[in-house]
Amino acid sequence: MAILTEAMREKIRAYLPRYPSKQAVVLPALHVVQDELRCVPLEAVREIAEMLDLHPAQVQDTLSFYGFFRDEKHPLGRKRVWVCRSLSCMLRGGEDLLRDLSARLGVKPGETTPDGQITLEFAECLGQCEDAPCLMIEDEVHGPLTTEQALELLKRTEEAS
Amino acid sequence: MSFEPVLLRNRGVPDVQRLEVYRQRGGYRALEKALQMSPAEVVQVVKDSGLRGRGGAGFPCGVKWTFLPKDHPGPIYLCVNADESEPGTFNNRILMEEDPHQVLEGIIISAYATRATTAYIYLRYEYGRCYRTMQRAVDEAYGAGLLGRNVLGRSDFHLDVYLHRGAGAYICGEETGLIESLEGKRAWPRIKPPFPAVEGAFRKPTIVNNVETLACVTHILDRGADWFKSIGVPPDPNNPRDLGSYGPKLYCISGHVNHPCCVELPLGVTARQLIEEHGGGVWKGRKAKAVVPGGISMGFLSESELDTPLDFNGPTKVGCLGLGTAAVIVIDDQTSMVDVLYNACRFFSHESCGQCTPCREGTEWMTKILARIRRGQGELSDLDQLLEIANGIGITPGTTICGLADGAAWPVKNALTKFRAEFEEYIRHHGRHHDQR
Numbered sequence: 001m002a003i004l005t006e007a008m009r010e011k012i013r014a015y016l017p018r019y020p021s022k023q024a025v026v027l028p029a030l031h032v033v034q035d036e037l038r039c040v041p042l043e044a045v046r047e048i049a050e051m052l053d054l055h056p057a058q059v060q061d062t063l064s065f066y067g068f069f070r071d072e073k074h075p076l077g078r079k080r081v082w083v084c085r086s087l088s089c090m091l092r093g094g095e096d097l098l099r100d101l102s103a104r105l106g107v108k109p110g111e112t113t114p115d116g117q118i119t120l121e122f123a124e125c126l127g128q129c130e131d132a133p134c135l136m137i138e139d140e141v142h143g144p145l146t147t148e149q150a151l152e153l154l155k156r157t158e159e160a161s
Numbered sequence: 162m163s164f165e166p167v168l169l170r171n172r173g174v175p176d177v178q179r180l181e182v183y184r185q186r187g188g189y190r191a192l193e194k195a196l197q198m199s200p201a202e203v204v205q206v207v208k209d210s211g212l213r214g215r216g217g218a219g220f221p222c223g224v225k226w227t228f229l230p231k232d233h234p235g236p237i238y239l240c241v242n243a244d245e246s247e248p249g250t251f252n253n254r255i256l257m258e259e260d261p262h263q264v265l266e267g268i269i270i271s272a273y274a275t276r277a278t279t280a281y282i283y284l285r286y287e288y289g290r291c292y293r294t295m296q297r298a299v300d301e302a303y304g305a306g307l308l309g310r311n312v313l314g315r316s317d318f319h320l321d322v323y324l325h326r327g328a329g330a331y332i333c334g335e336e337t338g339l340i341e342s343l344e345g346k347r348a349w350p351r352i353k354p355p356f357p358a359v360e361g362a363f364r365k366p367t368i369v370n371n372v373e374t375l376a377c378v379t380h381i382l383d384r385g386a387d388w389f390k391s392i393g394v395p396p397d398p399n400n401p402r403d404l405g406s407y408g409p410k411l412y413c414i415s416g417h418v419n420h421p422c423c424v425e426l427p428l429g430v431t432a433r434q435l436i437e438e439h440g441g442g443v444w445k446g447r448k449a450k451a452v453v454p455g456g457i458s459m460g461f462l463s464e465s466e467l468d469t470p471l472d473f474n475g476p477t478k479v480g481c482l483g484l485g486t487a488a489v490i491v492i493d494d495q496t497s498m499v500d501v502l503y504n505a506c507r508f509f510s511h512e513s514c515g516q517c518t519p520c521r522e523g524t525e526w527m528t529k530i531l532a533r534i535r536r537g538q539g540e541l542s543d544l545d546q547l548l549e550i551a552n553g554i555g556i557t558p559g560t561t562i563c564g565l566a567d568g569a570a571w572p573v574k575n576a577l578t579k580f581r582a583e584f585e586e587y588i589r590h591h592g593r594h595h596d597q598r
Contacts, residue, residue: 018321018323019363020236020363020365021344021345021363023344023345023346024343024344024345024363025345026345026346027325027326027327027328027342027345028325028326030328031326031328052345058346061346061347062345062346062347065330065347065348065514066327066328066329066330066347067329067330068286068328068329068330069328082287085504086248086249086457086504086508087248087249087416087453087457087490087501087504087505087508088248088249088415088416088421088490090500090504091415091416091417091490091491091492091493091496091501092416092417123287123329124246124248124331124508124511124512125246125247125248125249125250125508126287127245127246127250127251127254127285127287127288128251128254129248129249129250129251129413129415129416129421129488129490130251130413130414130415130421130422130423131421132415132416132421136287138289139286139287139288139289139292140289140290141287141289141290
């Protein structure tokens with residue numbers, strides 16, 4: 001049973017004309033799959049490899065280098081929340097924010113809440129140091145935030161989706 | 162002479178992200194000027210301007226372009242380094258979010274000069290807003306004939322621009338790591354030579370330039386090399402290797418200041434000026450203990466070194482690695498340098514790509530030793546051990562392929578030289594209790 005839908009395949013194929021090599025489509029393809037499935041299952045690795053004329057190990061090699069991608073045993077929750085722990089944020093309470101959110105959500109960084117809503121992660125510098133301490137929900141950064149403001153923001157984001 | 166910002170001149174102008182508004186404000190005038198010149202003439206103007214790369218290494222941009230092989234049949238690629246990940250650095254994000262066409266105009270001019278026919282903007286994943294803003298700008302530019310076949314009706318100039326999103330790895334900002342990642346592989350930096358200009362992306366000649374560098378190209382073509390050279394600092398006569406620090410620079414100010422911000426100023430302002438005149442002073446009425454001059458990989462200025470000019474030459478005079486990204490992080494006098502250094506080491510340990518053993522192991526061990534010190538189990542000999550590791554990893558001692566390890570080592574070297582007494586004091590008092598790793 002194929003795991004890549006025709007819509008996903010279509011999106012992946014659309015990247016091919018941009019590059020002189022099919023292998024260059026590995027990262028875009030992994031993004032397409034994880035955006036849809038909240039993880040990249042092994043079967044998807046095989047199918048991406050087949051689409052791009054690669055060995056599955058080549059796709060797996062790239063996937064495993066970037067801590068960004070999740071395998072099927074560790075799928076993401078509905079929202080992925082990254083709390084910055086690098087220096088500019090740390091100096092303004094970033095590590096406290098991460099620790100407090102971890103306690104309030106009842107998960108360690110890297111884990112997903114039991115209701116499947118939120119995956120909490122630590123991030124290295126998110127590049128929004130003027131708003132420290134900051135966090136990122138999916139790919140948008142917000143800050144500066146207290147723990148209470150962050151929880152409120154997460155609640156609003158949950159309700160909106 | 163009062164300084165007139167150019168890189169941030171459109172900041173806050175409503176809808177300037179739209180092509181029409183950007184054009185009303187003089188946008189794409191520089192491109193039209195460039196297209197009246199030959200590519201070689203454009204390269205010469207950029208060379209004459211003395212523009213040095215804004216991404217961290219400060220290599221002269223025009224000189225880099227001349228490394229491309231002459232009369233190459235193509236394709237030649239331009240890679241835009243938008244993987245901005247150095248802690249404390251956010252100037253490229255502001256450029257892309259607030260004035261995407263300025264960046265795109267620089268890309269088009271630079272592609273024309275280098276005869277590149279495809280430009281890839283390698284954008285860190287975390288910059289989602291930049292991704293959407295830049296993609297809209299690219300789409301508009303295609304619609305207006307600024308991209309695609311026959312740019313502005315020129316039958317000899319074709320250019321495609323694609324955004325390529327990363328996946329959260331600092332090492333992708335190293336230019337050959339970026340190229341490997343673009344090619345769909347793990348971002349392991351390549352051994353050089355060959356340099357990318359000879360053999361880069363897809364084994365073709367490739368130029369990798371930082372976003373701010375390309376934005377500067379726009380204004381150099383618009384206002385001329387002499388204008389650019391009238392700003393900043395000429396070469397230090399006492400340093401035959403200094404090539405001067407010309408032009409405006411975006412400085413990021415973060416950490417313990419009242420108003421963290423990004424400001425455009427002539428190269429050569431001092432850390433003290435940035436803190437006092439632009440960052441609103443150190444927060445809570447405190448004093449600065451240490452200041453990172455240009456992203457944490459550059460090391461630390463001590464309080465007595467705050468009048469160091471932040472140009473390409475200044476920070477090295479006081480033992481820092483360089484100007485880096487000109488991202489200034491202020492650390493107040495209530496903060497433990499042990500905590501700061503641990504934070505820096507943990508970053509590099511997390512971001513080491515693992516290819517070279519000295520970096521992979523060295524960054525990890527430095528982090529572990531600092532964690533031990535923070536747990537109250539440090540010994541004074543740990544400090545020499547830290548220095549020994551720091552002195553052994555990187556391009557400087559010749560043990561690694563890229564400069565990540567140099568960047569990891571420098572904060573350690575600077576901290577243990579300039580703040581050694583504090584570390585010794587910390588260890589003697591068995592540290593303080595910390596519940597985190």
